[in-house]
Amino acid sequence: MDLQLKDKVILISGGAKGIGGAISKMLIDEGAIPVFIDPSEEEGRELVDYAKGKALQIPVRMFTPEDAQAAVKICLEKYGRIDGIVNNAGANDGVGLEHGTPEAFAKSVTKNLNHYYYLAHYALPELKKTQGAIVNISSKTAITGQGGTSGYVAAKGAQLALTREWAAELLPYQIRVNAVIPAEVYTPLYKNWINTFPDPEKKLAEINQKIPLGRRMTQPEEIASMTVFLLSKQATHITGQHLFVDGGYTHLDRTL
Known part of the structure; x- marks a missing residue:
């Protein structure tokens, strides 16, 4: 199947290692150009080498709107276009209800959620030009709960809500927005x-x-396969979806 991703420029937060790294590598294999916003310099260099230079690392974390705006600007200065974004960066930081604090909760939600909005907001003018796609990487914890991680789960649930909201808002521009939901990776x-x-x-x-x-x-490459497909022209009538790649963890009875 030709995913028609050759020379497509994809911005990926947290795209140098883990799930994000697997997505970047698969995009390289498909002929796309991943631009990964990730401070993991060693892993980033390895990916750029793997791509024979046809990739770009922006070694920052997006703590502020200005960070996201700068990343979009750097990408455009280098490649002149954006065909898709993958919101992926985040970490389960264990800020719970019983043992957390309001301050820690607010910080956890902010660091796991806000940059999803920042990157989509600043990339949007370019996505309108290319009729691009947005993929949000969420978590099964938003569906099942886990215990002891209120901040992270609140952010992950909000990502699923924003997926539907953005899919509705961006229909006039033919911009597709979907979420991929891993469980145990x-x-x-x-x-x-x-x-x-x-x-x-x-x-x-x-x-x-x-x-x-x-x-x-689940292997990171299995999450990457779904994500890259959703970015491609083979998924042109899929939007507003929450797609589970989890070996049945979320929806099947685990006593089976």
């Missing part, structure tokens, strides 16, 4: 969390047993 951040348990291997095995399809984690 073994990224570097996930590995760090697993290693906080007294017996990480036992905890990992317990989690794998709760994933109905194959009793295994």
Whole structure:
């Protein structure tokens, strides 16, 4: 299947490693040009080398609107267009209701949510020109809950709401907006969390047993496959959707 992504310029927050890195690499394989906004310099250099220079790293985190505006400007100065964005950066920081504070909650929501709006807002004029696409990476925690992570889950739920809102608002411009929802994906951040348990291997095995399809984690490349498809011209009549790539974790009975 030709995804018709050759030379398409895609902005990706957190696009140097983990799920974002897998998305960037798959875009390179499809002939697209990923521009990843991510301070992970070593992983970023490896991706640029893999792309034989046909990629760009912007080594910042988008804490402010100005950060996002600058990233869009850098991308346009280099490539002159934006064909899609992937909002991906974020981290489950464990700010809960019982043991968190209002201040920590507000900070968690801000750092996991606001940059999704910032990047979409500043990229929008270019997406109108290209009839581009937006993909928001959310989390199954927005659907299932997890416990002890109110800030992160509030942000992830808002991302799903914004996906539908933006899909409705941007219909006149033929800009498609969808969300991809992972569950258990073994990224570097996930590995760090697993290693906080007294017996990480036992905890990992317990989690794998709760994933109905194959009793295994979803691979970052499987999230990337869905994301890249949604960015492509093969998905031109898909918008406002929440697409689960999770081995049945969210919707199937885990006793199966």
